[in-house]
Amino acid sequence: MNKEHKFNQLVKENEERIKRICKYYSNNSSAQEDMFQEILINIWKSLDTFEGRSSINTWIYRIAVNTSLTFTSKTYKRMDLIISKETNFINEFYNIEDDHPNDVLLDQLQIELNQLSVIDKALISLVLENQSIKEIANIIGITESNVKTKIHRIKRNLKDKLYNYGN
């Protein structure tokens, strides 16, 4: 299979997933499109190195997360993590059982998420993608216990801060 064919197939199979990741980092459609293209460029550049040691799922997420950490960009520290009512697994971050948070809670959650560090935002985006602790550890390159500790700390902090907004 040649590179172009492999690339086409990969993009076709993962287009929705990549677009969803892009939506976490911007609510501006043009910025999302730019990031989508940036991820595709990096997939293209890294395609020759894919040896199948990690799953394609992990491989795609690695490229997406690494692209989102735009080291050379002046704005990387201000990178946002955008959520909406439609975002999956959002109820992981507040205490109430209701799957549909009220607007005040959602707004406050958005504010709190944007206060997180760049690495914490990347971790949360993977939680929202329903990635397991093991998969997140593979994507980020740290131990499973480290991932567990970090995610637990973020969730606990968010739940504490959002306690009054959900009731």
Add this chain to the structure above:
Amino acid sequence: MEINTFISKIKKEDRRFLNQLRFVQIICFMFAFIHIIKTIRYFSIDPSTIYINSIDTLIFLSLGIISIKIYNNYNKINYSLSTKDLLIDIIKRYNVDYLKLSIIFSAFIAYNIFKIYDSGNFISIISPIVFSILFILIIISKYKKIRNNAKQLLKELNAD
């Protein structure tokens, strides 16, 4: 954007950048070769020219080798590493080698401007020095910033 259009666009971009680097390599090695010939030729006429001609040759050879390194590095960028490994790679990539590169390049520019404006007046001596210092500072600040960002992220990743 249609995916095939996108592929041809990035292939074109890759080709353009790599062609530019190839062009720089050819020019550098061509000038290095010319200066080797010049060194040999003028040595028999005036042996004191060996130093100045050897410096010219070394500068062009160094630039040629550096451009080969950049060419190879460009093809080795791998975004599919884990985030931690990518950060370590970035810290290595933007290390002191780039500082050496900027110093050699600046020395090359300064040296050539010296030769062109070798009129002995103050401005012609000071301006290439100022130019090279500014060039070095811009390169250092740019790479240092990227390296520091990567270091900071790595530190945060390693923390519990």
